[in-house]
Amino acid sequence: xxxxxxxxxxxxLLFSSSLKxxxxxxxxxxxxxxxxxxxxxxxxxxxxxxLLEGDRQTREQLDIVVNQLQGNPLFTETPExxxxxxxxxxxxxxxxxxxxxxxxxxxxxxYTINDMExxxxxxxxxLEKLAASEESDHALKLALLKSAVQxxxxxxxxxxxxxxxxxxxxxxxxxxxxxxxxxxxxxxxQLDTLLSRNDLSVSLSERLSKVxxxxxxxxxxxxxxxxxxxxxxxxxYSESIVGQLMQAAGx
Numbered sequence: 001x002x003x004x005x006x007x008x009x010x011x012x013l014l015f016s017s018s019l020k021x022x023x024x025x026x027x028x029x030x031x032x033x034x035x036x037x038x039x040x041x042x043x044x045x046x047x048x049x050x051l052l053e054g055d056r057q058t059r060e061q062l063d064i065v066v067n068q069l070q071g072n073p074l075f076t077e078t079p080e081x082x083x084x085x086x087x088x089x090x091x092x093x094x095x096x097x098x099x100x101x102x103x104x105x106x107x108x109x110x111y112t113i114n115d116m117e118x119x120x121x122x123x124x125x126x127l128e129k130l131a132a133s134e135e136s137d138h139a140l141k142l143a144l145l146k147s148a149v150q151x152x153x154x155x156x157x158x159x160x161x162x163x164x165x166x167x168x169x170x171x172x173x174x175x176x177x178x179x180x181x182x183x184x185x186x187x188x189x190q191l192d193t194l195l196s197r198n199d200l201s202v203s204l205s206e207r208l209s210k211v212x213x214x215x216x217x218x219x220x221x222x223x224x225x226x227x228x229x230x231x232x233x234x235x236x237y238s239e240s241i242v243g244q245l246m247q248a249a250g251x
Contacts (some may be wrong), residue, residue: 026138026141029130030138031073032074032130033142033146034072035069035074036127036128036131036149037149037152038065038068038069039120039123040155042093043097043116043120044152044238045061046062047156047162047164048159048231048235050100051159054102054104059103062098066098069090086126089126092119093116093123096112099116113164140200143193143194144249145245145249147194148246150187151241151245152238153183154222155238155239155242158180158234159234159235162231163231180222181225184223185223187215188219191208191212194208203251204248207247215241222234
């Protein structure tokens, strides 16, 4: 019964014109951030798959992330009569994210990339509306999840540029204000804010200090993304930072 009530509330929040009137519960907001994280993760693996020219292990990792995304309670614990628009966008995104032709055709279609990113943007905007309500309970946990999402967002954008460097597939660059360096600066600010909190336990403070140390190493390369490209290094450090932030959120 509790799950049913929660699902009804979620659908109301998602499709009502008065989203701000009824804020999400902490659990629902956590599900939103985890969904955002997996959406970006899937895109990161999509571009790595291109960069590594159809690497089988990368494709397997992509499929794992897609399964995680589909299994998010945000999408599974909803009534059958919910508005179909959310499900349709998610289905379209997953279909496109799994349609990279690099292994069979030797290239990734610019049309697939553009359509995938269009569906991704639409899906993220729908989730962003849910995450925009005021944060009160579990604010620290949600701030950690938000930083993990920001790190994966940066990794996605960086890997995209590396996989299609010099316009090899004809994709357009990100618009001003939505570039890797801007998002990197935002993550620096988020980590600084987290570390300045006075409610951190000793173990959490130590974990965040390790995250910041790794971030300080990789951040200059992201800020200078137009002059150097080290996608494997960025992907590896991003995966570690996201993992530590997710573990911190689970403490």
